[in-house]
Amino acid sequence: MNRRTFLKRSLGSLLTLFGLSGGTYxxxxxxxPSLLKITEESITSPQIPNAFNQFKIVQFSDTHLGFHYSLEQLETLVTKINNLEPDLILFTGDLVDEPNNYHWDDSLIRILQQLEAPEGKFWIYGNHDHGGYGTDILYETFEAADFTLLQNNASRIHRENASFLLAGLDDAMLGNPDVSQSLRDRTASDFTILLAHEPDLADMVKDYPVDIQLSGHSHGGQVRLPFIGDLYTPAYAEKYVQGKYTVSDRLTLYVNSGIGTTRLPYRFFCKPELHVFTLHPN
Structure with a gap:
């Protein structure tokens, strides 16, 4: 940790201690934590086929069920997502906070099944999904809920006689991400969206033919202070924390602030977030 980061976190922790001990706690x-923010973004590219004009994608991430986020809250979120009428739904990791301590039953599958998108529902592993022996149970849960796993592979999204490529990486902390493998079916003309739980992977992804990277993991910092920003973010979310980044001439990164919380059950100047992306041919 460099001196600037140390001072920032020390001052931030001190202000948090005093601030959260009062009315802000x-x-x-x-x-x-219950004030959902819906962030709408337009994505325009000459690579996007005309058939996908006004195509709507909803991304949600980091629900961390079991840590101050309940199935009842998830069911409310599902209703809000469906009301947006997405063509495609994407989940970018960390469904459950501690898979080994979570009470698994069919209720979670039933709620996830209620999500509706005519062009499909896709997900990738986050570090909490692999952790706590969760790899297999998460796969079985999403499979039963009609989600498709993208784990160093891709799926072609079709409309009329056109398509674009949707790829996904394995988790960087507890998995084995492989960008080349995930793009093996890509053609030179494909508009390409890549799902990667950890946003800082963008510095590696920028060397590949990817147009858009969608990530989560950071929670936007969860607690953000004026003039200071985020106090803490996990590994692989230290450079790219929240919002939109132009990583290279080609690659644009969007970092979602997530839905739930982890470690501490607080959000401050960092509301839970849904991303709604609308595609436009150039």
Whole structure:
């Protein structure tokens, strides 16, 4: 940790201690975690076929069920996503906070099954999904809920006589991401979207023919202070934390702030977030 980062985190921790011990504690724990923010983004590219004009994609991430996020809250979220009428739904990792301590039953599958998107529902592993012996049970849950796993592979999304490529990476912390393998079916003309749980992988992805990277993992920092920003983000989310980044001439990265919380049940100046992307041919 360099001196600037140390001072930032020390000052931020001190301000958090004093701030959250007062009236903001109730807000950060009880109010803001339930204030959903819907971020709408337009993606324009000459690579996007005309058939996908106004094609709508909804991304959600990092629900961390079991850590101050319940099935009832997830069911409310599903209703809100369906009301957006997406063509495609993407989940970018960390469904359950501690898979080895979670009470698994068919209720979770039933709720995820209710998500509706005519062009499909796709997911990738996050570090919490692989952790706690969760790899197999997460796969079985999403499979039963009609989601398709992208783990160093891709799926071609079709409309009329056109298509684009949707690829996904394995988790960087507890898996084995392989960008080349995920793009093996790509053709030179394909508009390409890549799902990667950890946003900092963008510095590697930029060397490949990827147009858009969608990530989560950072939670946007969860607690952000004016003039300081995020106090802490996990490994592989230290450079790209929240929002939109132009990583290279070709690659644009969007980092979703997630739905749930982890480690601490607080959000401050960092609301839970859904991303809605609308495609436009250039």
């Amino acid at each position: 109730f807000y950060a724990r009880e109010i803001e």
